[in-house]
Amino acid sequence: MHRLTFLGSLALAVVVAGACGGKKKDADDPSKANDKSSETDGGGGGGDTSAGGGDTDGGADAPKKDECVGFDIGNIEDVLLKSSCEETAKPDAMQNVDLKGKLEVVASAVPTKIGAGGKADLLVTFMNKSKEPLTLHFRIDPTPRFETETYDKKGKRVDMPAGNPPPPPKGVTQPPPSESKAAKVTIAPNGSAKMRLSWEAVKMKWAPEKVKGTPPERGYPRVPNGGLPKGKYTVKVVTPLVGVFEGVDHEMSAPKIEIEVGS
Secondary structure, rough: OOOHHHHHHHHHHHHHHHHHHHHHHHHHHHHHHHOOOOHHHHHHHHHHHHHOOOOOOOOOOOOOOOOOEEEEEEEHHHHOOOOHHEEOOHHHOOEOOOOOOOOOEEEEEOOOOOEEOEEEEEEEEEOOOOOOOEEEEEOOOOOOOOOOEEEOOOOOOOOOOOOOOOOOHHHHOOOOOOEEEEEEEEEEEEEEEEEEEEEEEEEEEOOHOOOOOOOOOOOEEEEEEOOOOOOEEEEEOOOEEHHHOOOOOOOOOEEEEEEEEEE
């Protein structure tokens, strides 16, 4: 009896020891620990990736930026040439709107005193003086044309050659003018849009040799023909702005600058 009791106790001890040893092995098994760590880190890592890789622009549902709107537009021509800013209405069909107190257009020159044949850099600035966005419309055919006209102190235009232009060279036929379209620019409240161009203190002559290749909407080509005489001149920047009500001086679509030409 004592022998049977001893053997039964021994068997029970072996079973208990085996069970305890199996649990200890699971706890110390590196693969089990790594699995548990990966499971824990995987949840945290996934959260970090989602936060760090999020679409800061608002994702696919974010509204698309309007290319025709700006607060400080450095080159208005770049905006007018965008296809998204082209309008369906024709420029001649634009209804004139009174923008007095809302729109101010100014032109400036650097320098304002130059020598005969010299060059000045001009800057035209369209300023929105209101507290609301201001949409302006411009003629494009097929590009917006910002041109200059020069007048002496008597009001006579001096940058046009005398007489009518000669006929084009033999065999040269100009294509029909491009279709006139309209494009828009919206200036944010208290914002502005600018256009830069240059002006030369020169007289002009007709250039029939340049008729070929010159778009007909640009008019008969001209080239410099000597410097302007000493004196004070009014330079008018004729812009393609349309759809605004203004006086006979066209103070909004054709701002003026006084430039003195020295010897």
